[in-house]
Amino acid sequence: MLKIAIIIGSTRPGRRGEAVARWVHEIAQKRSDAEYEIVDIADFNLPLYDEPKPPMLAQYKKSHTMAWSKAIHSYDGFVFVTPEYNHAVSGALKTAIDFLFNEWKDKAAGIVSYGGGTGGARAAENLRLILGELHVADVRAQVTLSLFTDFENYSIVKPAPHQEAAANTLFDQVVAWSGALKSLR
16 A cells, blocks of 8 residues: 655744644545555754765765655655745755655655645745655645635634645545556655
């Protein structure tokens, strides 16, 4: 069975990403097409990139990199939960992605973003550029959650009813592409 990681893309205290990821995971648990797990980048305590060699070589020396590599390598696809910080993904998510190369390659990814007026759409577009360089097939469907309409008091996740359907479309595409790309890995 395919394994899909739901990656929390923020480490900020008071972040909303953990609650958004739990909402995404609740929807995923109703499905039987893959195993879905939450992966919190905060649990890996990654500093700014500190490996002596480029990640493309996969010659890791640091235990935090080896743990991160092992975790990401074990998945067939990803759903990134990303906030929008200044029209982009968080520095923590960018750092976590940059630690690895081959572990991401030839896998599929979907994006659930959240933020102000655009629901994090600009962060999603930024993430698509990054994923393309890593040979990750990002799917067309995405979920954009607005702090104004999909959160109560800008903090409690209460997505509009149509968001669950959008999440299921995203899962359909991530699972299909993850399965299709499996022969390349």
